Amino acid sequence: xxxxxxxxxxxxxxxxxxxxxxxxxxxxxxxxxxxxxxxxxxxxxxxxxxxxxxxxxxxxxxxxxxxxxxxxxxxxxxxxxxxxxxxxxxxxxxxxxxxxxxxxxxxxxxxxxxxxxxxxxxxxxxxxxxxxxxxxxxxxxxxxxxxxxxxxxxxxxxxxxxxxxxxxxxxxxxxxxxxxxxxxxxxxxxxxxxxxxxxxxxxxxxxxxxxxxxxxxxxxxxxxxxxxxx
Amino acid sequence: xxxxxxxxxxxxxxxxxxxxxxxxxxxxxxxxxxxxxxxxxxxxxxxxxxxxxxxxxxxxxxxxxxxxxxxxxxxxxxxxxxxxxxxxxxxxxxxxxxxxxxxxxxxx
Numbered sequence: 001x002x003x004x005x006x007x008x009x010x011x012x013x014x015x016x017x018x019x020x021x022x023x024x025x026x027x028x029x030x031x032x033x034x035x036x037x038x039x040x041x042x043x044x045x046x047x048x049x050x051x052x053x054x055x056x057x058x059x060x061x062x063x064x065x066x067x068x069x070x071x072x073x074x075x076x077x078x079x080x081x082x083x084x085x086x087x088x089x090x091x092x093x094x095x096x097x098x099x100x101x102x103x104x105x106x107x108x109x110x111x112x113x114x115x116x117x118x119x120x121x122x123x124x125x126x127x128x129x130x131x132x133x134x135x136x137x138x139x140x141x142x143x144x145x146x147x148x149x150x151x152x153x154x155x156x157x158x159x160x161x162x163x164x165x166x167x168x169x170x171x172x173x174x175x176x177x178x179x180x181x182x183x184x185x186x187x188x189x190x191x192x193x194x195x196x197x198x199x200x201x202x203x204x205x206x207x208x209x210x211x212x213x214x215x216x217x218x219x220x221x222x223x224x225x226x227x228x229x230x
Numbered sequence: 231x232x233x234x235x236x237x238x239x240x241x242x243x244x245x246x247x248x249x250x251x252x253x254x255x256x257x258x259x260x261x262x263x264x265x266x267x268x269x270x271x272x273x274x275x276x277x278x279x280x281x282x283x284x285x286x287x288x289x290x291x292x293x294x295x296x297x298x299x300x301x302x303x304x305x306x307x308x309x310x311x312x313x314x315x316x317x318x319x320x321x322x323x324x325x326x327x328x329x330x331x332x333x334x335x336x337x338x
Contacts, residue, residue, distance in 0.1 A: 007284055011273055012237040014291050018270050019241015020248065021263040028251045028259070035253075 086145045086213040090136040094173035094208045095180050097125065101166045102197035115196055117166055119152040125170065125189050126150070132182035134172035136210040140164045143213040160215055176204035234274060257313050261302045264320035265295040271327035278334040 067075060082088050099122070102115035126137060126144065137144040142159040144150075149158065156163040172179055180202050183190050190200050251259050269291035276282040298316045305312025 007277075007282060007287075008233050010284060010288060011270075011277075012233045014266070014270055014273065014287070015234040015237025016241035016244070018263075018266045019238040019243075020245035021241075021259065021266055022238070023242045023245025024248055024251055025256070025259055025263050027246070028253075028256045031250050032253060032256065 085217075086136075086143050089209055089212045090173055091207060091209045092135075092173045093176050093204075093206045094134070094136075094171060094210075095129075095176050095183075096203045096205060096208060097129075097170040097172070097183065098199075098201040098203075099125075099166065099168045099170070099193070100199045103199065104197035115198070117157070117168065117193075117198055119150050119157050121189075121193060121198070122150050122157060122168060122170070125183070125193075126172075128182050128189050129170070129172040129174070129179055132174065132179050134174040134179060136173040138171045138210040140169055141211050143211055145213055147217060160213075171208050171210055173208060173210055176206075180204055234270065257306070258299045258302050261298045261313060261316045261320075262295045264317055264324070265298040266291065268320045268323045268327065269294055271324055271331065275327050275331050275334070278331060 079088070083090065099117055101117055104115055122139065126139075129137060139150065139157075139159045142148070142162055142164075144159070148160050151158055153163050156165045157168070158164075182188070183202060185191075190202070193200050269287070272290065273282065273287045276287065298320065301316055302313045305315075
């Protein structure tokens with residue numbers, strides 16, 4: 001059929017290449033059939049997302065139902081602990097103290113710093129309230145806890161990393177009379193503040209609300225001591 | 231007639247041991263395959279007709295294949311389905327070649 005040896009070799013080689021192509025193409029086609037298509041991947045991802053959402057809502061429901069049914073003692077205990085941790089709003093009798101900067105016109109040569117409210121003024125006031133048995137404290141709707149700071153932040157005061165400017169409103173829950181008289185002691189906090197012209201208003205009330213602590217509390221360094229009473 | 235068949239069989243055996251072509255190149259390879267098939271059949275037909283020429287055969291085989299692959303590739307790049315054009319053209323030629331080969335065999 002072919003005239004010379006060379007032609008035979010060439011046609012053999014060409015056909016061999018053809019065969020290789022056939023085989024690889026066949027294998028690729030088989031592979032494509034078995035591999036998961038992009039469409040399917042997207043479909044599955046979508047379904048996974050919905051399933052996860054469902055799971056989240058169901059977990060929430062389980063939690064809610066758990067709270068409702070049974071375990072009343074547990075629930076009470078949890079509420080009590082949360083109250084102690086400051087994670088619940090509290091209400092009751094107490095005093096509301098409103099502080100505002102001095103209205104006194106500073107004379108030339110006077111230090112204006114003396115006539116404005118500083119963090120240590122607030123701290124002294126709160127310390128006094130605590131000493132008088134205040135059970136829950138808040139500054140401008142920020143709950144004061146053991147980890148709350150009251151510090152100077154430029155012209156403002158920062159409480160729980162939230163900045164406030166005057167007027168400051170401090171709510172303390174406790175026996176109203178004791179609290180107010182502790183503040184109004186002769187030579188006490190209010191007298192000192194009044195001396196600098198800072199306006200201090202104390203109101204007793206039978207129904208005050210202290211908000212819950214809004215931040216989060218993490219223990220990065222402190223750990224529960226081993227063998228501590230549970 | 232025995233050489234082409236042996237060649238294809240050997241090629242298939244070798245090809246089974248080669249790695250799979252990535253999904254992106256499957257179209258290009260299929261066009262090249264059509265071109266190779268066309269050239270192979272063209273060669274057989276030419277040999278039957280007695281006007282077989284080595285140079286034409288080899289150059290046709292490679293140039294057709296590469297040109298088809300290039301056409302298909304640029305089609306993909308340009309968003310035109312030139313792939314179908316190549317497959318159609320080679321398909322028609324393959325059928326013509328087969329028909330001529332069949333007739334030449336029957337005439338003998």
